[in-house]
Amino acid sequence: MRILVTGGAGFIGSNFIRYLLGKYPDYEITNLDKLTYSGNLENLRDVEKNPNYRFIKGDIRDKKVVDSVVKERVDTILNFAAESHVDRSILEPESFIRTDIYGTYTLLEAARRYKINRYIQISTDEVYGSIEKGSFKETDPLNPSSPYAASKASADLLCLSYFTTYKLPMIITRSSNNYGHYQFPEKLIPLFITNALENKLLPLYGDGMNVRDWLYALDNCRAIDLILHKGEIGEIYNVGADNERTNIEITKSVLKILGKSEDLIRKVKDRPGHDRRYSLDSSKIRKLGWEPEHNFEKALKETVDWYRNNESWWKRLKEKAEEFYKKQYGMEN
Numbered sequence: 001m002r003i004l005v006t007g008g009a010g011f012i013g014s015n016f017i018r019y020l021l022g023k024y025p026d027y028e029i030t031n032l033d034k035l036t037y038s039g040n041l042e043n044l045r046d047v048e049k050n051p052n053y054r055f056i057k058g059d060i061r062d063k064k065v066v067d068s069v070v071k072e073r074v075d076t077i078l079n080f081a082a083e084s085h086v087d088r089s090i091l092e093p094e095s096f097i098r099t100d101i102y103g104t105y106t107l108l109e110a111a112r113r114y115k116i117n118r119y120i121q122i123s124t125d126e127v128y129g130s131i132e133k134g135s136f137k138e139t140d141p142l143n144p145s146s147p148y149a150a151s152k153a154s155a156d157l158l159c160l161s162y163f164t165t166y167k168l169p170m171i172i173t174r175s176s177n178n179y180g181h182y183q184f185p186e187k188l189i190p191l192f193i194t195n196a197l198e199n200k201l202l203p204l205y206g207d208g209m210n211v212r213d214w215l216y217a218l219d220n221c222r223a224i225d226l227i228l229h230k231g232e233i234g235e236i237y238n239v240g241a242d243n244e245r246t247n248i249e250i251t252k253s254v255l256k257i258l259g260k261s262e263d264l265i266r267k268v269k270d271r272p273g274h275d276r277r278y279s280l281d282s283s284k285i286r287k288l289g290w291e292p293e294h295n296f297e298k299a300l301k302e303t304v305d306w307y308r309n310n311e312s313w314w315k316r317l318k319e320k321a322e323e324f325y326k327k328q329y330g331m332e333n
């Protein structure tokens with residue numbers, strides 16, 4: 001396969017590229033990434049010399065760049081590229097609309113023009129909105145709460161329309177919250193690990209009782225791999241770990257692993273439009289033969305250890321994020 005991965009310098013994309021290069025030595029992978037604040041070539045240092053890997057710095061909204069890459073040597077596209085942080089979308093929605101919607105459109109057009117074999121859209125559980133009880137199925141209506149979730153939902157609808165109208169061979173994956181190596185230290189788990197390591201306060205939104213379903217990034221990579229090879233075109237696949245935790249539980253687990261005091265927890269103003277609970281019914285992908293392999297307690301500890309041992313990786317990124325925190329909290333974090 002000759003694969004274009006967009007957003008491959010980000011958290012899940014970089015884990016996915018490493019996973020693919022390890023599992024399929026004959027696949028050719030092109031990574032197209034704009035290198036926004038969350039894109040980081042250090043995430044792929046260990047594979048950058050692999051002859052089957054190449055990096056191109058570029059924007060998925062740039063038709064010229066996208067066309068030239070797809071035309072030249074690509075038969076499969078996996079679109080990970082996105083603005084991905086809910087709090088940033090609340091402060092400044094514009095880049096989310098531009099990248100997550102228009103960027104997806106640009107890729108779909110190239111996929112159509114150059115008749116690619118598979119287009120995989122990496123979407124999210126957030127498109128369904130919040131659910132008090134039970135779990136969302138792929139057929140449930142979309143009810144996004146944040147500009148981020150709405151931009152991802154819009155992109156999903158565009159993808160589905162390209163399947164219906166142009167028979168574009170596309171598949172959508174909607175996963176729950178990922179955690180693992182190389183996650184930008186602005187999302188709950190890496191932010192709280194790194195703040196605790198620096199003895200900084202952990203800003204817990206609202207009452208801390210919001211629920212997320214935590215999926216180890218490598219388990220998501222295995223799911224995407226399965227969907228790429230065995231998924232049915234035109235279909236949507238939920239990918240959840242059935243591993244629901246409240247934010248306060250996550251926070252206490254992180255502090256316990258690090259041997260830090262719960263006094264570091266600071267309850268702060270709630271996120272506007274904060275979804276109470278995400279929950280996915282993943283029976284469809286489970287029927288295809290996937291289930292998560294990583295035990296949460298073990299993988300969380302392993303993730304904490306990774307951040308503890310890779311301070312040079314995240315320190316610089318936290319400095320980059322200061323500007324955002326000043327806007328969010330009106331002060332240094």
Ligand code: NAD
Binds near residue numbers: 008038058059061178
């Ligand atoms: P991330 O923010 O770590 O990475 C996003 C990458 O996209 C970065 O490398 C960035 O430079 C690149 N990018 C942004 N705008 C671009 C543009 N216009 N052109 C080219 N590249 C651009 O995000 P992530 O957590 O790795 O998420 C990857 C995908 O998975 C996203 O589509 C996200 O919506 C989805 N997702 C994430 C999670 C999660 O928990 N992290 C859960 C479900 C779905």
Ligand code: TDX
Binds near residue numbers: 125176
């Ligand atoms: O400082 C914080 N304090 C806090 O209480 C942060 C950053 C988060 N939270 C809460 C908000 C959420 O209830 O923790 C929970 C998780 O927050 P995030 O890590 O920001 O993730 P979430 O909003 O759930 O969205 C994530 O999952 C779906 C990813 O960021 C998305 O990219 C993905 O699509």
